[in-house]
Amino acid sequence: MNAPSAIVLAAKDFKSDTKPVWCPGCGDFGVLTSLARALADLSLRSEEVVLVSGIGCSSRLPAYTTCYGFHGVHGRALPLATGLKIARPDLTVIALGGDGDGYSIGGNHFLHACRRNVDLTYIVMDNHVYGMTKGQASPTTEPDWDNPLTPGGIGVRPFQPLVIALASGANFVARAFSGNIVGSAEIIAEAIRTPGFAFVEILSPCVTYRPEQRQWKELVRPAPVGATDDPARAARRILTDDGFNLGVLYCGSRKPYQPQTVREKKTLEDVAREFRL
């Protein structure tokens, strides 16, 4: 991440004037607020942060911030973010999107981004559904969830993103809940601070197509133990919990992938000069 800047911005300064088109009650509102708070807590500035997304409801998030945004194509946020971070290691690069985007069409990229361990933060707003296309089963959907595209349920075992991230080499693995603004902000800030590939799974209810997810707020709880640096232990904990333990579950010390050439850090005045006509 960038070194803290002298001018401190408040969380509201990271939110843009664009009104989100999310449904009322969508968990993604909470994620937006937590992210803004985390960026403010880290004393970052909008022009030092780039948010890269794919396609889906949650991938609209970059437009609702004052940071640089890159609304990419479906499933490809991570390769875009990787290219950007390698070209501009001085920027704080955060990839984000949903479970449909990141684990289905983008699943392959998820594995290799974890392996490569570039200094990125990847936030997945998981609601176990394709919301933008109006409610089909995603890779994290329960196998018996009835929906129009696969009536009676998709019948396929759900994807296990946190253990897959561990097995693939992610340096930081955490679970958060969109309804817990302060807790999620702390986790996001820690993910950004941690060198290497940091993966934050945020349970973010879709109240439109999965109204039963409103109950998540009663089910979530802080993980009973703190983060471990042993991936096998972390994997065992994740595989045996019920999916609602929140917190940093694994934090390793693997050396991040570093490009050979590192550019000098630019000031806002440098950037403004480049854009001057």
Added chain:
Amino acid sequence: MRNAPPDRMLLTGNHAVAWAARLARPKVLPVYPITPQTPILEKLSEFEAKGELDAEVITPESEHSVMAASIAASLAGARVFTATASQGLLLMHELLHYASGARAPIVVANVNRTVASPWGFWPDETDSLAQRDAGWIQFYCESAQDCLDTVIAAFRIAESVLVPAMVNLDAFYVSHALEPVSVPGQELVDAFLPPYSPPHRIDPQNPESWGNVVSQEMYCRHRRDLGEAMARVFEVALETEREWSRLTGRSSPIIERYRCEGARTVIVAMGSLCGTARDAVDALREGAEAVGLLKVRLFRPLPVEALRAALAGVAEILVLDRNYSPGYGGVLHQELRGALYGIADPPKIHGRLAGVGGVNVSAERIAELVREAAAGEARRESVWVEG
């Protein structure tokens, strides 16, 4: 007959496609959602769940994988259908070439939608026209009825020549607009479209292989074979249309001439623009202006001979393109200029980029474009039309 459909139903273009696919009895349906196509696959899944369609629905993780699954299922001898749109079709691109090379007669419905970037959800045919060299038969539909008739015909034509077929319908104007549609009975469609029985298939009892590394000469011969199969499409499509017309009373020619008798100007268009252009022609004819419409329903293979015959002797041609190939212009405009090259007494060909990105083009605007074109010189490049 169980669950026999009523003859007339009120259907969107998407659901007309789903009904046609159901009646064609596909055995494998790989599905991946994308706006504005998803209602096609949801309706087919509903038919399957209710026991009205005996097919295997599978949910691969991307459109690329949908096409991979489609190719293998087709080569195993199963009739395969799927649907996509825009970015989904672009993601399939690599495997569209593979499918035609492997001679897998898959039928895909593509809902024409703008491609990124920037993002949009509007009707624009650039997505499928960008696949024109992929070796697929391509149809463009004007209405929900056109969609139903074309999907069923596409299976028969594709399986006759062993070339995959893409049936295109414009986003929202066709995909989501409700229209009364004549839905044929299952017995009629069964008589028209026999079960798929390819001459070659993946069969452990009779081993064959696909996709091998070949010599330059074999590769070249393979391409020529594909071209010869494409060339047979015209004859097969004509015979298919005659049979469909005999069974249903509806005719869907590869190109349709509408009020072209004695026309001085002929509008040439594809997809939903044809419906609006018909209104423009009717209005102009009422004012005693000799204007007709030529609807291009089959775009690949391009019916060059039919186009030359249909447009011989016409003074002015106005091509409307709801697509854009940067650096050259409207795809239909430029293809038509090539198709009519060297024709005796050549018509002036005016190309208009009308409706790109979903910009609405009214019948009144088309009538104005006809008059403006007749009053001016034809330019080599396509000309932008503001909405």
